[in-house]
Amino acid sequence: MDLKAPGTCSCGARRLRWRDLGHGKPVALSVPVPAWRRERAQGRRPKHFGLSVKLVKDESLSLPRASFSLTPTPPEEESVRNQNLSLLPLPKPLSSTDLSVSGHKPNIRVAYQGCPGAFGEAAARKVYPDCQAVPCEQFEVAFKAVQLWLADKAVLPIENSSFGSYHRTHDLLLSHSLHIVGEVQLAVDHCLMALPGVKKKELKRVLSHPQALGQCEIALSKLGVIRESFDDTAGAARLIASKGLGDVGAIASAQAAEIYGLHILEDKIQDISFNITRFLILAREPIIPRIGCPFKTSIVFTLEDGSGVLYKALAVFALRNINLTKIESRPQRKRPLRFVDDTDHGTAKYFDYLFYIDFEASMAEPRAQNALSNLQEFVTFLRVLGSFPMDITL
Numbered sequence: 001m002d003l004k005a006p007g008t009c010s011c012g013a014r015r016l017r018w019r020d021l022g023h024g025k026p027v028a029l030s031v032p033v034p035a036w037r038r039e040r041a042q043g044r045r046p047k048h049f050g051l052s053v054k055l056v057k058d059e060s061l062s063l064p065r066a067s068f069s070l071t072p073t074p075p076e077e078e079s080v081r082n083q084n085l086s087l088l089p090l091p092k093p094l095s096s097t098d099l100s101v102s103g104h105k106p107n108i109r110v111a112y113q114g115c116p117g118a119f120g121e122a123a124a125r126k127v128y129p130d131c132q133a134v135p136c137e138q139f140e141v142a143f144k145a146v147q148l149w150l151a152d153k154a155v156l157p158i159e160n161s162s163f164g165s166y167h168r169t170h171d172l173l174l175s176h177s178l179h180i181v182g183e184v185q186l187a188v189d190h191c192l193m194a195l196p197g198v199k200k201k202e203l204k205r206v207l208s209h210p211q212a213l214g215q216c217e218i219a220l221s222k223l224g225v226i227r228e229s230f231d232d233t234a235g236a237a238r239l240i241a242s243k244g245l246g247d248v249g250a251i252a253s254a255q256a257a258e259i260y261g262l263h264i265l266e267d268k269i270q271d272i273s274f275n276i277t278r279f280l281i282l283a284r285e286p287i288i289p290r291i292g293c294p295f296k297t298s299i300v301f302t303l304e305d306g307s308g309v310l311y312k313a314l315a316v317f318a319l320r321n322i323n324l325t326k327i328e329s330r331p332q333r334k335r336p337l338r339f340v341d342d343t344d345h346g347t348a349k350y351f352d353y354l355f356y357i358d359f360e361a362s363m364a365e366p367r368a369q370n371a372l373s374n375l376q377e378f379v380t381f382l383r384v385l386g387s388f389p390m391d392i393t394l
């Protein structure tokens, strides 16, 4: 399921329909015809330039709407419109200087989940220091933002060294068509924060992302407060500040405390001080795998029926000396139970699982290609989620 580049869709119709987005259903992207183009089409000189792009929900679909929109290009000032038309600043042709690497490079737009100050933003900036970081309310919005070209990449957490997997990211990888093009590991230090002047013993509730609450289990138990899940860590801090909640604390980054004017009551409150979260970098297009630097490949599959199939599936890697770095199993949410045949009266016997595996090899290597073609013998479904350079830095 590949997206067409914007230039390749039928722009004449002014209502762009890209099929096969997200859940295989059409998504409508409505682009108002710019006034200058209408005027030019009518043989008149353009009066001003301005283009606004708005993401709309097709009412026949159940796809969620991205919770942000592109900022419209402001129309030219009235004074400019009234100037002699021949003096209008028409688009300047590209020169060779525009093509030089040192020339202006538009900042890459990187979607992350949460509000400014969220750990996802720090991860995005670690990989793309000059990026335009695009905050998204939910993980799914970040996926959609990339699919709909509102962002170029998404950086989303996949697993944490002390609390384990981010299940939502695993599920969304499967239901969307984005590719993993890289990973980044981030040391995560959690702070307990509250409104200035509030003391620890005055806190009745603590809000944060469920992963942050899980990573700070010991400190929270000692505090004896009610834990409340919030979409993201920084969003919890923002809520406390904006509503002036005196008896509520948040677990978030030091950066979030600074942005929202909260006071840090205790820092590094995570159970294990060396607390690492691994984030994936996702894009519309896969990267071309290479040989010669440490590469990782991520796959997801479901197994055939039969005894010892998981063992046989894993053997395809061991036989070729391919190291597995991660294995994760998730129940198939849409088809959770595997039924045995009629002789057993179609009784549900066990859960049906999806297996997510990361292995240390590039898809450009024959041993990885052979392993996957061997794996086909034992699976009912197999998808390569990405083959990408490993993050060996911290």
Ligand SMILES: O=C(O)C(=O)Cc1ccccc1
Pocket (backbone or CB within 6 Å): 113, 114, 117, 118, 119, 120, 121, 157, 188, 209, 211, 212, 231, 232, 233, 234, 277
């Ligand atoms: O909520 C955030 O700040 C996130 O980016 C998700 C998260 C939560 C806890 C640790 C790392 C990432």
